[in-house]
Amino acid sequence: MADSVTAQARTGGRSGPRRKEEIFTAGLELLAEQGYDDFTVEGVAQRSGVNKTTIYRWWPSKSELLRDALLQSGTLAFDLPDTGSLTGDLVELAARVQELLAEPRTRAVVEAALVGAVRHPAMRELVTQFLEDRLGRHQPLFTRAVERGELPVGLDPALLVDAVAGALWIRLLVRRRPVPDDFTGQLVALLADGISAARERAGRRSG
Structure with missing residues (x-):
């Protein structure tokens, strides 16, 4: 995370904020088109119209550039739902992940x-950092659920996020099948049953 702050400081010059999103957009487009193997900072410079020496000054390597593109770009971002209930929030969360994956x-x-x-440890680290960042951004959703008594204290929210996102990834990216209208509702209903059982177990231990 400190490295990300450093990169933000590098882009804090007069031209940085104005061009940063253009660089991130170009970087993610090239990652999608070419994959990590053929991704180059030179290619990002050509696509974005920013001199490669400037990009290297801000991000010394392609992995650092991609890390900040994944974490800071609006391409993979969405607003956190707040429906007033955990099940409602999870349904909305699943719907927003689905919308992202439905866009080519x-x-x-x-x-x-x-x-x-x-295939690449560097890219694996980037994806791990991205997932941890998103889990941190989702934390208020689970904090509210604990305060409402819908989640037992100490339950790892990553279990729920991985279950929701993973089911959609498998359905859309691996199986290449459409998502039925009731898919997210059924998925969250299954998770809700598990949450209820975990809450009961926690209640018995505390009693």
């Missing part, structure tokens, strides 16, 4: 990142 450009970025993560 975003889907291509996610696929390239996952393929690269399997």
Whole structure:
């Protein structure tokens, strides 16, 4: 995370904020088109119109550039739902992940990142950092659920996020099948049953 702050400081000059999103957009487009193997900073410079020496000054390596593109670009971002209930929030969360993966450009970025993560330790680290960052951004959703008594204290929210996102990734990216209208509702219902059982177990231990 400190490295990310450093990169932000590098882009804090007069031209940095104005061009940063253009560089990130170009980087994610090239990752989707070429994959991690053929991704180059020179290619990003050509696509974005920013001098490569400037990009290297801000991000000394392609992995650092891709890390900040994944973490800071609006391409993979969405607003956190707040429906007033955990099940409602999970349904909305699943729907927003589905919307991202349904968009061809975003889907291509996610696929390239996952393929690269399997083959390259550097890309695997980038994807891990991205997932940890998103889990941190989702934390308020689970904090509210604990406060409402819907989640037992100490339950790892990553289990729920991985279950929701993983089911959609498998359905859309691996099986290449459409998502039925009731898919997310059924998925969250299954998770809700598991959450209820975990809450009961936690209650028995505390009693």
